[in-house]
Amino acid sequence: MVLPVGRSFYTNTRFGRVKGFRYAADNGRADAPVIVIQGGISATGQLWRLDGSGWWQSLYNVFAPAEDVQVISFDYLGGVGGSDTPTQPLTVTEHTQAYTDALTQLGVESVEAWVGGSFGGVLGLHAAAQQHGPVIRRLAVIGAAHKPSIQSALLRSFQQLLLQHAESPQQGVILARALAMLTYRSADEFEQRFANSDDALQYVLAQGERLLRRHGNQANTLFTHLTPALNDYQVDPKRISCPVQVIGFASDSIAPTALVAELEALLPHCHSYLSIETPYGHDGFIKNVADYQQPLRHFIPPLKTSRLELTENPL
Numbered sequence: 001m002v003l004p005v006g007r008s009f010y011t012n013t014r015f016g017r018v019k020g021f022r023y024a025a026d027n028g029r030a031d032a033p034v035i036v037i038q039g040g041i042s043a044t045g046q047l048w049r050l051d052g053s054g055w056w057q058s059l060y061n062v063f064a065p066a067e068d069v070q071v072i073s074f075d076y077l078g079g080v081g082g083s084d085t086p087t088q089p090l091t092v093t094e095h096t097q098a099y100t101d102a103l104t105q106l107g108v109e110s111v112e113a114w115v116g117g118s119f120g121g122v123l124g125l126h127a128a129a130q131q132h133g134p135v136i137r138r139l140a141v142i143g144a145a146h147k148p149s150i151q152s153a154l155l156r157s158f159q160q161l162l163l164q165h166a167e168s169p170q171q172g173v174i175l176a177r178a179l180a181m182l183t184y185r186s187a188d189e190f191e192q193r194f195a196n197s198d199d200a201l202q203y204v205l206a207q208g209e210r211l212l213r214r215h216g217n218q219a220n221t222l223f224t225h226l227t228p229a230l231n232d233y234q235v236d237p238k239r240i241s242c243p244v245q246v247i248g249f250a251s252d253s254i255a256p257t258a259l260v261a262e263l264e265a266l267l268p269h270c271h272s273y274l275s276i277e278t279p280y281g282h283d284g285f286i287k288n289v290a291d292y293q294q295p296l297r298h299f300i301p302p303l304k305t306s307r308l309e310l311t312e313n314p315l
């Protein structure tokens with residue numbers, strides 16, 4: 001089955017706006033169960049694209065698009081996509097409330113599964129713990145924990161200092177992202193990948209420049225409106241009644257093994273806990289999908305195999 005696609009879309013993804021959010025929906029039947037998928041702070045709702053450049057492209061094989069589910073993903077408020085930037089930074093609780101309100105506005109009363117990586121996992125934990133909004137029936141938390149690690153909070157504070165002391169906002173973004181990259185990858189990968197620290201420095205600075213090139217001034221709001229929230233949040237796992245699948249990465253410094261194991265131990269209904277060995281650290285949630293896609297598929301309710309064929313818009 002080939003669905004018509006919108007003017008500028010590469011897949012059958014439909015975009016919409018609700019309560020300041022831009023969202024992307026890969027729709028099956030209009031009444032099909034909803035799966036929410038949210039990525040890290042630099043994510044947009046466009047998870048997959050025909051040319052392979054979607055934010056979480058490797059999840060495409062796991063989920064979408066199938067006729068019997070609707071996959072919904074939001075651009076973050078203050079993020080690099082098309083959602084609004086709030087007048088002032090929101091806390092994680094406020095972000096979560098805004099999300100669940102937007103889902104309610106879309107007529108979603110229950111979410112069959114919330115699949116969240118990194119920031120998206122933190123939001124999923126909050127959404128599942130809150131007593132209002134759509135019911136979350138299953139939650140997959142990938143590379144996230146119920147509170148921030150002290151080291152990652154410290155390094156985010158340094159990112160703020162870099163922004164404040166840089167010669168220009170652009171330079172601030174490059175340096176802050178470069179430092180952030182140290183928290184996204186592991187010491188082992190740097191050891192294997194680079195001949196010396198100059199090569200590694202070139203790589204992380206290139207990542208900062210890449211973020212700036214792609215997103216311009218919006219890249220700045222990542223640091224002013226999103227990352228600060230991550231230094232100060234806590235969710236009580238005991239308030240989460242739905243089954244949770246926890247996926248962690250052995251070399252992750254944002255959600256280190258000790259914290260992820262603590263989350264697993266505190267959850268009333270941990271369906272399964274998977275700790276993946278990888279040199280990619282926190283980026284394991286993007287780079288190591290092949291290592292967890294089977295357990296994730298098993299955790300999420302069965303999807304029919306009648307995949308919708310992707311097509312470019314002929315207009």
Ligand SMILES: CC(=O)SCCNC(=O)CCNC(=O)[C@H](O)C(C)(C)COP(=O)(O)OP(=O)(O)OC[C@H]1O[C@@H](n2cnc3c(N)ncnc32)[C@H](O)[C@@H]1OP(=O)(O)O
Nearest residue numbers: 039040041042118119120184199202203206210230283286
């Ligand atoms: C709490 C939270 O939510 S935090 C989570 C936030 N997570 C993120 O924002 C993701 C961060 N990670 C990234 O951005 C990574 O680059 C990923 C995951 C997107 C891709 O990882 P990989 O596939 O391993 O690619 P890699 O890190 O090598 O980067 C590739 C790019 O860097 C460039 N690059 C790689 N090495 C070098 C180098 N030594 N010098 C210059 N450029 C380099 C490549 O040319 C390529 O650029 P292009 O995409 O413009 O062609």
